[in-house]
Amino acid sequence: MNDATLVRKNLFRKRLRAILLTVSILIAFLIYGMLGAMQNAFSMGMEGAAQDRLVTVNRINFTVALPYAYRERIQQVEGVRTVAPASWFGGYFQEPQNMVQSFAVDPASYLEAYPELVFQPDEQAAFIEGRTCAAIGRALVTQFGWSVGDRIPLMSNIWQQQDGSQAWDLDICAIFDDADGTYPTNYLMLHYEYFNESLAFGRDSFHWIAIVTDDPGQNDRISQDIDALFANSPAETSTTTEAAFNEAFMEQFGNIGLILTWVIGAAFATILMIVGTTMVMAVNERTREIAVLKTLGFTAPRIFRMVLWEALLLSFIGGLIGLGLAALAAQGASAAMSGFLPPFGLSLANTLTAIGFMVALGLITGLLPAWNAMRVRISEALGKI
Amino acid sequence: MFKQTTAVTLLNLRSIPQRWGMSLATVLSIALVVGVLLGFMAMASGFRATVDGAGSDDVAIMLRGGAMAEMNSNVSRDEVRLLEAAPGIAAGAQGDPLISSELYVVADALRRTTGTRSNLALRGLGLHGPELRPQFSLVEGRMFEPGAAELVVGASVQREFEGFSLGETVRLGPNEWTVVGIFSTGGSVFDSEIWTDLGVVQNLYQRGSGVQTVRARLTSPDDIEVLREHVGNEPRLNLEVLTERDYFARSAGGTVTLIEWAGWPLAILMAIGALAGAWNAMYASVDARTRELATLRAIGFGGFPAFIAAMVEAIVLAFLGGLVGAGATWLLFDGVSASTLGSGFTQIVFAFAVTPGAAVQGVILAVIVGVLGGFVPAIRAARIPLLAVHAD
Numbered sequence: 001m002n003d004a005t006l007v008r009k010n011l012f013r014k015r016l017r018a019i020l021l022t023v024s025i026l027i028a029f030l031i032y033g034m035l036g037a038m039q040n041a042f043s044m045g046m047e048g049a050a051q052d053r054l055v056t057v058n059r060i061n062f063t064v065a066l067p068y069a070y071r072e073r074i075q076q077v078e079g080v081r082t083v084a085p086a087s088w089f090g091g092y093f094q095e096p097q098n099m100v101q102s103f104a105v106d107p108a109s110y111l112e113a114y115p116e117l118v119f120q121p122d123e124q125a126a127f128i129e130g131r132t133c134a135a136i137g138r139a140l141v142t143q144f145g146w147s148v149g150d151r152i153p154l155m156s157n158i159w160q161q162q163d164g165s166q167a168w169d170l171d172i173c174a175i176f177d178d179a180d181g182t183y184p185t186n187y188l189m190l191h192y193e194y195f196n197e198s199l200a201f202g203r204d205s206f207h208w209i210a211i212v213t214d215d216p217g218q219n220d221r222i223s224q225d226i227d228a229l230f231a232n233s234p235a236e237t238s239t240t241t242e243a244a245f246n247e248a249f250m251e252q253f254g255n256i257g258l259i260l261t262w263v264i265g266a267a268f269a270t271i272l273m274i275v276g277t278t279m280v281m282a283v284n285e286r287t288r289e290i291a292v293l294k295t296l297g298f299t300a301p302r303i304f305r306m307v308l309w310e311a312l313l314l315s316f317i318g319g320l321i322g323l324g325l326a327a328l329a330a331q332g333a334s335a336a337m338s339g340f341l342p343p344f345g346l347s348l349a350n351t352l353t354a355i356g357f358m359v360a361l362g363l364i365t366g367l368l369p370a371w372n373a374m375r376v377r378i379s380e381a382l383g384k385i
Numbered sequence: 386m387f388k389q390t391t392a393v394t395l396l397n398l399r400s401i402p403q404r405w406g407m408s409l410a411t412v413l414s415i416a417l418v419v420g421v422l423l424g425f426m427a428m429a430s431g432f433r434a435t436v437d438g439a440g441s442d443d444v445a446i447m448l449r450g451g452a453m454a455e456m457n458s459n460v461s462r463d464e465v466r467l468l469e470a471a472p473g474i475a476a477g478a479q480g481d482p483l484i485s486s487e488l489y490v491v492a493d494a495l496r497r498t499t500g501t502r503s504n505l506a507l508r509g510l511g512l513h514g515p516e517l518r519p520q521f522s523l524v525e526g527r528m529f530e531p532g533a534a535e536l537v538v539g540a541s542v543q544r545e546f547e548g549f550s551l552g553e554t555v556r557l558g559p560n561e562w563t564v565v566g567i568f569s570t571g572g573s574v575f576d577s578e579i580w581t582d583l584g585v586v587q588n589l590y591q592r593g594s595g596v597q598t599v600r601a602r603l604t605s606p607d608d609i610e611v612l613r614e615h616v617g618n619e620p621r622l623n624l625e626v627l628t629e630r631d632y633f634a635r636s637a638g639g640t641v642t643l644i645e646w647a648g649w650p651l652a653i654l655m656a657i658g659a660l661a662g663a664w665n666a667m668y669a670s671v672d673a674r675t676r677e678l679a680t681l682r683a684i685g686f687g688g689f690p691a692f693i694a695a696m697v698e699a700i701v702l703a704f705l706g707g708l709v710g711a712g713a714t715w716l717l718f719d720g721v722s723a724s725t726l727g728s729g730f731t732q733i734v735f736a737f738a739v740t741p742g743a744a745v746q747g748v749i750l751a752v753i754v755g756v757l758g759g760f761v762p763a764i765r766a767a768r769i770p771l772l773a774v775h776a777d
Contacts, residue, residue: 274662
């Protein structure tokens with residue numbers, strides 16, 4: 001019988017106790033994993049292309065429109081390659097509750113600016129050509145069951161046509177995915193021209209423009225040049241990277257990160273106390289046995305290591321099961337919420353941090369009992385009746 | 386039987402300090418569960434109170450049909466004229482209808498705590514606008530002059546955002562404004578807004594003569610039906626008529642549900658974790674008293690008192706945990722100011738509110754954890770064999 005067997009036997013000598021401790025550790029890591037995955041969903045789109053792409057909005061606020069003529073003027077700025085204007089459409093399907101995130105875009109320039117959107121070549125061509133065409137993201141296919149060839153009346157809660165109608169009839173010509181599963185596909189795009197020509201008010205304006213530059217290193221200079229173009233005009237602009245824009249928008253919902261930190265902190269404080277006190281008690285119960293081991297020639301450091309390993313083993317069993325469950329739960333939640341949030345899951349960083357937590361939990365809960373065990377005195381322990 | 390039970394229970398409770406480590410861990414872990422639950426509920430009810438407090442039953446709000454939110458609505462000047470003559474609307478001191486045409490746009494401001502830019506509502510309102518907010522009062526300064534680029538600022542805005550002190554010049558987009566007053570509507574959602582004259586907003590934001598919403602004081606809350614019927618029968622009006630309370634309840638519902646839906650599952654998951662802890666602690670407690678319990682059996686005590694005693698111990702610990710959790714949440718979070726993005730794409734400042742109802746729910750959850758965690762160990766306590774007297 002080697003030390004590893006002894007550690008395992010000690011841990012499971014009271015099976016129910018070991019199981020209960022495993023459950024409470026498991027739950028802390030399940031909470032950590034699920035919230036970590038959710039947080040990833042909120043910080044999506046802040047990496048990759050979004051770091052390089054610029055976005056120009058009205059300086060008052062991104063909900064206030066800019067004149068369409070700005071498109072040409074921004075295109076003239078040195079270093080600007082692609083300029084893709086877009087407008088909020090505020091779409092819903094049949095009932096106002098069935099919101100469809102939708103933008104009116106100039107398809108050719110928009111797809112050039114967002115190469116991460118993947119189309120079937122024939123569908124892409126059809127979408128760019130067809131005036132009444134719309135392209136929908138994969139997540140909307142799941143949510144509404146639409147398919148290519150369907151004709152849907154999409155209502156707008158913002159806009160009105162000259163005849164008073166609020167519905168635009170759209171042909172679904174294309175379905176898009178994203179290249180690597182990290183960008184949201186929960187929206188619909190329609191042709192700006194088709195949208196604009198029948199508007200009752202607010203014609204020839206847009207809400208934001210996505211800009212791709214020749215050299216991302218020049219982005220600071222280009223942002224300043226663009227904003228300088230429109231300084232002191234009735235519609236001043238504010239140009240930032242898309243990542244900074246997204247982050248500022250998410251921050252407006254409140255400090256979600258702080259709330260998650262509090263919850264995860266509470267979950268870990270709980271198990272630290274439960275596991276910590278139980279381990280101390282479990283080792284105290286074994287005082288006499290430890291004295292016997294010492295009598296048999298086990299050195300104090302060896303006993304110290306064995307108790308520490310016991311705590312680490314417990315922490316890893318609970319932690320790994322919890323993390324596994326969290327990965328499964330995140331997958332399910334991601335599928336269920338594909339209409340609202342981009343796809344999300346546990347990242348490598350989450351997993352590594354969790355493993356770090358398991359080591360820390362094992363060490364913290366193991367050190368005191370291991371220290372106690374190491375200092376057991378044979379004469380005192382065996383002298384007890 | 387009753388005497389036996391009381392005796393064993395007291396014996397049990399008095400011995401808790403001997404096992405203070407496990408007992409304290411149980412109390413604190415349950416306190417944390419309750420704390421998480423109450424934290425989320427305080428957020429939800431604080432937000433609800435702010436939004437609900439804004440809506441009164443005797444103010445009607447009219448939006449374009451299907452617009453759902455003020456931001457998306459538009460009402461023409463002709464429609465406003467028709468509404469001025471509509472039945473069910475109360476008259477003001479000069480005999481004119483108590484009606485306010487309103488238009489709001491979103492403006493950016495810097496948040497004090499984080500220095501980040503957030504959306505604020507800049508609302509242009511008609512002459513009677515303030516009268517339609519029941520708890521409106523000017524805290525400092527004066528009202529804006531019609532036609533001037535002057536602002537009165539809600540108390541929450543002044544507290545949470547930079548640059549809105551009385552007399553300061555504020556730049557919103559290309560325009561400069563002067564802050565001439567600070568107002569309060571008793572902590573309602575309007576305290577998160579900036580107000581000015583309707584005509585100025587229409588002018589500076591090129592909105593022509595159109596507005597977004599029309600608010601009107603009703604002669605009585607029941608007259609909403611009269612007004613609704615009138616608007617429905619008038620073909621030139623394509624408007625939805627709601628009481629302000631219904632309007633705000635509808636727009637707050639989503640956020641409140643979202644917070645509650647996040648809070649309960651988390652609290653229940655954590656409760657399962659704490660349950661395992663309580664179970665363990667109770668096992669330890671029963672184990673520690675094996676000889677004592679067996680001795681009691683030997684001198685004629687039944688198993689049932691031992692069961693009850695263990696259950697009472699578990700429930701007392703859990704109840705204490707619930708109280709500690711509720712108390713700590715109240716001390717830490719009650720009244721803490723926070724803000725989030727409301728349905729109108731603008732910030733709504735609200736205060737966390739730990740309500741007695743929520744505290745009771747938290748303590749109930751704690752006691753449930755105690756009952757479930759204590760049950761199996763209590764059965765064990767009741768079934769300790771007599772021979773365990775010889776256990777070491």
